[in-house]
Amino acid sequence: MSDAERGSWTGAVRERALAALPPEKLLPDTQPAYMSSWIYVFGVLSLVSLVLIIASGVILSLQGPDWWHTSGIGHFFNSFHLWSVELFFFFMVIHLWGKYWMAAWRGGRSRTWMTGAVAFLVAIPCALTGYVSQQNFDSQWISTQAKDALNAAGIGSFWNLMNFGQMYTYHVLLLPLAVVALVAAHVLLVRKHGIVPPFHRSQTVSPAHAGAATNGSPAAHNGAPLPAGVPGADPMPSPALDPGIVVAAGPDTGPVP
Amino acid sequence: MSRASRRREDESYREWKGAYIPYDILREATIALGVVLALVLLLTILFSSPDLPPSTIKSWSRTDPVDFVTTAATELDGSSMSGSYGPPYNHGTGSVQHIGFLRPQQWFGVSQPINSAQDDVLAPLRSITDQPVLQRAVSTYEAAPAKTQAGWTTAYENALAKATTTSSDSVSVKPGSYGPVPTVMGGLLTFAQSGGLDGALLTSKQFYQTNPTKALLFMADGGVLANRAQQQRLLGSQWGMMNETGSYPGQVWLWLYTFWYQIKPFSTSPNADILVLAIMALMSIALVAIPFIPGVRDLPRGIPIYKLIWRDHYRAQHADGG
């Protein structure tokens, strides 16, 4: 009897977690062969930028919010924090562009897309609270200008950009927690569902292969190749559309492509 | 494409049962960390970061006493932007926005009460001791009927348009019937120039304060922040939302947000803020919901950038299958 059947909450959670994210999915040492483009590095570049933002943010918080105005080292870390934010958004937007043009939500990956998009959207107010926490002219201007939009929506009644104490706590605690939680969910979903496979090239299908896997290495295919399909005409898709067929699970014995 | 066939196709993308290649996820992350760390260090060393010192009421009242006194007069009669704003500060109507029947600004009410006359002028002046002439002027003003007060402040504000500053940084206007207002304003100006008003506005409620809202609203009602902002290209008409002070790159990701403000009808609408916010909220929801939006979710198929991304894969397939 499994833990879940015995009524153990812990056991049930453990079993579900392990089913969703077995160790070889969490820490894989292989990746699909189609991942052959530099566009794939922008996710991890965004992630490490976030790590640097948090690290420099932690250092800035050690001596309080006015430290960087009077200390050269403090100003250095403020600059570090600013540039890691610029790079974070730079890499994240390129990552978003890449994932959009790959239609990366396919194959049950819509939650991966959604958590990523929401992380981007939550990062924006997180940055805003940072800008108004600088305690300099920039903060004065941004807070007195942006307040109108928030007031117009009623949000200003409980979220006051000009209230430094409130904005600082949102910036160093509440919003980073939200961003990290969303990014963690996003990354775990990527590990769980994997990187989206390429689009099928043609639109026709052999029903016998419907639902089966797709192109293997050129080295090890069995069975006759499918004819190249008629593009666009027949709306019945299937994985085995392209030449090259189902790959047998087993060691690679063929030549390198 | 029928829904069933779309679902079938989508299912076919769920799992990859094809070839894999060796991959070291931790090494990749470590290399990425090194690369980005190097980039950030380079940018930090090359460019540093901006830190323009904040304006204070003290500095404002010294460098532009006429603007300060003019603003203070509008705080006194409640005609300033913050004095007549509306929720969440007070029950004015100067800056209340709505979309159709949606009036969230009013629904949320006055949660951060600000009475500009009391908070910015009268209460700070009452805290000054040993100034009997000033205190009598304040009492005279407070005791007068509202219509009289308005007559004094309006006449004074009109005269301020042609005011001059004296060598001692005080403001002088041509004679007129302004009642005690010039004395009140003179006292406030002196208090501001000494730095006392900054402190009074900050600690009006309690000693430990982290909320400079009153002083910020006072300054924003005048020209001190806007003048600096214009020099720094931060005004709305300069797409300022995207910009940083100096020549630093700013918040490029806000380009679409500020774009709406530049075009009609938003550029001339009194409800611009709530309208733009509503549009951006809808577009943000749309961004999240792309997987479910017909057309938008199909564009990557139609504009085949994917053929470039996966060209190695397609080439390998082609070589294999013929």
Add this chain to the structure above:
Amino acid sequence: MSTAAIFNLNHPAHAVQWHFFFMSVSNVIVLGLMLIVFAVAILAPFPGHGRPRHGGAKS
């Protein structure tokens, strides 16, 4: 007190202005860089993948 940067960016930005379009040169550069980097990322050849391996369904 501030650390001296090698390039001082503390002067008001130059801007690109055309009708109502107004963008600081620094932001134009960032935007341009993003587009270039995206294009390079997609077009640049990726180093060869080594021996393909059939694995278990590691997704």
